[in-house]
Structure formats: C-alpha cells, structure tokens
Amino acid sequence: MKKGIEELTPKQIVKELDKYIIGQDKAKKSVAIALRNRWRRQQVEDDLREEIMPNNIILIGPTGVGKTEIARRLARLSSAPFIKVEASKFTEVGYVGRDVESIIRDIVDLSVSMVRNEQTVEVETKAEEMAEDRLLDLLLPPLPDVKDGENQLNDENDETYLKWKRTREKLREQLRAGKFDERKVELEVPSSTSPSMQIISPMGIEEMGMNIQDLLGPMFPKKTKKRKMNIPDARRFLIQEESQKLIDMEEVVREAIDRVENGGMVFLDEIDKIAGENSGSGPDVSREGVQRDLLPIVEGCSVITKYGMVKTDHVLFIASGAFHVSKPSDLIPEMQGRFPIRVELNSLTTKDFIRILTEPENALIKQYIALLKTENVKLTFTKGAIKEVAKIASEVNENAENIGARRLHTILTTLLENLLFDVPDSKLDEAKITDKDVRDALKDIIEDEDLSRYIL
Numbered sequence: 499m500k501k502g503i504e505e506l507t508p509k510q511i512v513k514e515l516d517k518y519i520i521g522q523d524k525a526k527k528s529v530a531i532a533l534r535n536r537w538r539r540q541q542v543e544d545d546l547r548e549e550i551m552p553n554n555i556i557l558i559g560p561t562g563v564g565k566t567e568i569a570r571r572l573a574r575l576s577s578a579p580f581i582k583v584e585a586s587k588f589t590e591v592g593y594v595g596r597d598v599e600s601i602i603r604d605i606v607d608l609s610v611s612m613v614r615n616e617q618t619v620e621v622e623t624k625a626e627e628m629a630e631d632r633l634l635d636l637l638l639p640p641l642p643d644v645k646d647g648e649n650q651l652n653d654e655n656d657e658t659y660l661k662w663k664r665t666r667e668k669l670r671e672q673l674r675a676g677k678f679d680e681r682k683v684e685l686e687v688p689s690s691t692s693p694s695m696q697i698i699s700p701m702g703i704e705e706m707g708m709n710i711q712d713l714l715g716p717m718f719p720k721k722t723k724k725r726k727m728n729i730p731d732a733r734r735f736l737i738q739e740e741s742q743k744l745i746d747m748e749e750v751v752r753e754a755i756d757r758v759e760n761g762g763m764v765f766l767d768e769i770d771k772i773a774g775e776n777s778g779s780g781p782d783v784s785r786e787g788v789q790r791d792l793l794p795i796v797e798g799c800s801v802i803t804k805y806g807m808v809k810t811d812h813v814l815f816i817a818s819g820a821f822h823v824s825k826p827s828d829l830i831p832e833m834q835g836r837f838p839i840r841v842e843l844n845s846l847t848t849k850d851f852i853r854i855l856t857e858p859e860n861a862l863i864k865q866y867i868a869l870l871k872t873e874n875v876k877l878t879f880t881k882g883a884i885k886e887v888a889k890i891a892s893e894v895n896e897n898a899e900n901i902g903a904r905r906l907h908t909i910l911t912t913l914l915e916n917l918l919f920d921v922p923d924s925k926l927d928e929a930k931i932t933d934k935d936v937r938d939a940l941k942d943i944i945e946d947e948d949l950s951r952y953i954l
C-alpha cells in the first residue's frame with residue numbers, strides 16, 4: 499500500500515487533524531490509535547493477526563462540534579478506502595428493505611477506482627508514448643509492412659523507409675508543439691458507451707461502462723463505431739485506451755479487495771437516529787431492525803460484490819451521533835459490544851470559536867479573505883472583531899439553538915453580506931472589520947430573538 503495515514507504514527511495523525519480541527523483532543527487520540535492499530539495488526543504474524551479485531555469507536559457529541567469533520571479529514575489523509583454513510587438513511591421511506599450490504603459494495607467500488615487511479619498514474623508515461631505513436635499512425639499511415647515505425651522492415655538503408663521515418667519524426671515535433679490541435683482524426687470508439695463521457699469522466703461513469711462491457715463482453719462482440727475528433731480529444735481517448743491495456747484489472751481488483759478487508763473504514767454517521775424506541779407511527783423502518791441488519795457487517799461477514807466476496811471482519815467502523823434523545827445504551831447490546839470505545843466531544847466555547855475562525859488551514863476568515871482578494875479587496879479583521887463574532891456565536895447558540903461551529907457560518911455571511919454585495923462596484927480596495935462593525939451589523943438581529951432564529 500502506498501504511504502498513507504496508516505504509516506503515520508498516532509502523534510502524526512493527530513498533528514494532521516490539528517490543522518483542521520480545533521480541540522476535541524480525546525476524539526483525535528482515539529481515531530489515531532484505532533488507525534495505527536490497523537497498521538500494527540498488519541505487522542503481526544498470520545494466526546494472531548486474524549484474531550485482532552478493530553477498535554470500533556463511537557464519537558458522541560452535540561451537533562456541529564467536529565464529529566463529521568474528523569471523519570472527513572481522515573478520509574482525505576487516508577490511502578485506505580473510506581466511506582461515510584448516514585445510518586439514518588436506512589430507516590427512511592424508500593429505503594425500506596434496502597440492504598445495508600450496499601455499504602460494502604460501495605466501498606469496494608471506491609477502492610477499485612482508487613487502485614485503478616494509482617495504476618493509471620503509474621502507467622501514464624508509457625500510455626502517453628503509445629498514444630502518441632497511434633496518433634502519428636493516424637496522421638501518417640505506416641508504410642506497408644511497417645507496423646511500428648521502428649522495428650519492421652528494419653532496412654535502415656531503404657530510402658523510402660528513411661524518408662517516411664524522417665517525416666514521422668518531424669510530425670512528432672509538430673504534434674508536440676500543438677500544430678495539429680485543430681485537425682480532426684477518425685477513431686474507432688466503443689459504441690456502447692458515449693465516448694464523450696469516457697473522455698470527460700475517465701474514472702467515474704466510464705468505469706461503469708467498462709464493467710458492463712466486461713460483463714457482456716463474452717456474449718457480445720464489442721461494438722465499435724467510427725468517430726471524428728480533434729487531436730487533443732483523440733489523444734486523451736487513446737491515452738485512456740492504452741492505459742486500460744497496460745493495467746491488469748485482476749491485479750487491481752485483488753489489491754482493492756485486500757485494502758477494503760484489511761484497511762477499510764466505514765464512518766456511520768447519525769447512529770443515534772437508529773438507537774432507542776421506534777417512533778411508533780409513520781412509515782419509518784424499525785430502528786432496531788436497521789441495527790440488526792447492520793450487525794452482521796459490523797461483526798464480520800462475507801458480502802457478495804460484483805468483484806467477488808469481501809470479508810468485513812477487519813473493517814473499522816467509526817460511528818457518530820449527537821445522542822440528544824437516545825443514549826449509546828439504547829443500542830441493542832450486540833451493537834454496543836461491537837463499539838467498545840466511546841469518546842465524547844466537547845461543546846465549543848467562545849475561545850474555541852476564535853481559534854476555529856482563524857487557525858485551521860481552511861478557516862472561515864481565511865476563506866473570505868481569499869474570496870475578496872479575487873476582487874482586489876484587502877479584507878482584514880481586527881482581533882476585537884473576531885472576538886466579537888465568536889462571542890455572538892456563543893450567545894446565539896445559547897439563546898436559540900446550539901448548532902456549534904456552524905453558527906459561525908451564518909454569522910459571517912450576515913456580517914459580510916453588504917460588503918460581498920457592494921464589491922467590486924464600490925471601487926473599494928480595502929475593508930477593515932472592527933468589533934464595532936460587528937456589533938453594528940448584528941445588534942438588531944441579536945436583540946430580536948425571533949429574528950435571530952431566522953437569520954443567524
């Protein structure tokens with residue numbers, strides 16, 4: 499497996515998470531340990547390794563304090579396949595009877611395209627070379643008996659051949675310089691999938707198409723049709739076709755399944771929504787029923803996917819929920835037993851808000867500064883302004899509803915609305931926000947509780 503989060507030490511993982519998530523040290527520590535344990539398990543010898551079960555975790559905490567954010571960041575860091583599902587979706591109307599095994603099928607799909615992407619990158623140079631040769635063949639058809647432009651005919655003294663070869667190399671230079679970009683060539687493309695989809699979305703839709711073709715392949719001869727396209731499009735298409743030839747799909751699938759079985763992570767969000775008493779009325783699927791459906795996957799079973807059987811015994815599950823109404827102890831006992839680690843996340847304080855506004859690499863204040871910079875406006879906030887925003891966020895959270903750090907979004911959009919509307923017409927090149935500006939902009943709204951419920 500290529501270097502990913504699994505090779506980071508727990509401390510390094512926490513450090514990476516620290517770049518985006520303020521506080522919640524206990525939660526970061528737990529996920530870091532759980533992830534490192536995956537790697538540790540891989541190093542243990544065979545017999546014992548099979549016995550080591552993942553430390554599934556439940557993250558418990560009020561809304562908007564970073565539970566999902568932690569998962570999202572882990573996913574970005576990780577080279578292991580990672581999927582996030584809302585447990586509550588299995589209780590929704592329309593999902594009645596929807597089998598939870600789809601979680602595993604989805605993560606396998608994801609893993610396959612991850613591995614395939616990696617391999618595509620690996621064969622890229624080679625595929626590009628081959629595509630270029632094929633383009634040249636289209637521009638200057640090979641001499642009879644000359645197949646590759648290189649090895650055939652082999653007669654370095656043959657005048658026609660030498661001349662042809664010189665022309666080809668000249669064309670190659672011109673091709674590289676983009677001289678033929680306007681020219682059209684005719685290519686054989688598979689007619690079952692739309693070629694434009696193949697080009698625009700090399701890994702997404704096209705993969706589906708390929709799989710369908712793989713499935714039907716033995717039954718129907720591959721249908722192709724001729725299609726004219728310009729050189730850059732043709733190049734992209736040919737690169738793709740060549741890299742498909744270079745990649746061993748069986749190997750990709752093997753590797754992908756191995757990654758899911760030994761490194762896969764499933765983030766089960768909103769698990770509290772499937773805990774506790776059934777709502778009684780309404781068309782919801784029984785919550786306990788969903789838990790019972792999920793149980794085999796969490797406990798470890800084999801799921802049939804289009805790539806073959808996948809065992810879930812060592813997939814790591816991280817569940818999360820606010821648990822306002824229900825408690826983890828409302829989950830069925832078997833489920834509780836499968837999530838031995840419980841971590842509580844703290845409510846965020848005014849101090850946390852100040853840090854959240856400014857410190858993370860994607861901090862909101864940084865985002866707005868960057869947005870306005872595109873209009874050549876230098877946006878600055880005084881320390882006092884930031885403190886004021888944080889204070890107001892805490893206040894509104896207390897008085898209206900506690901939505902955690904999400905409150906910062908609503909406050910900032912309200913605060914900056916006029917500025918964002920006026921620029922660039924106002925010909926402003928600087929905007930400095932002070933604590934007074936913050937108060938002025940938000941005072942009326944905060945004082946009117948009803949209004950703040952709607953706006954902030």
Ligand SMILES: Nc1ncnc2c1ncn2[C@@H]1O[C@H](COP(=O)(O)OP(=O)(O)OP(=O)(O)O)[C@@H](O)[C@H]1O
Pocket residue numbers: 518519520521522559560561562563564565566567568819820854858902903904
């Ligand atoms: N501790 C934090 N540090 C930095 N940003 C945070 C933190 N907590 C929340 N945020 C910000 O608030 C937003 C909402 O957080 P998140 O999605 O993690 O909430 P949650 O805990 O999953 O809540 P819910 O229970 O409603 O799903 C995120 O987009 C993130 O930017």
Ligand SMILES: [Mg+2]
Pocket residue numbers: 565566567767
């Ligand atoms: Mg969430």
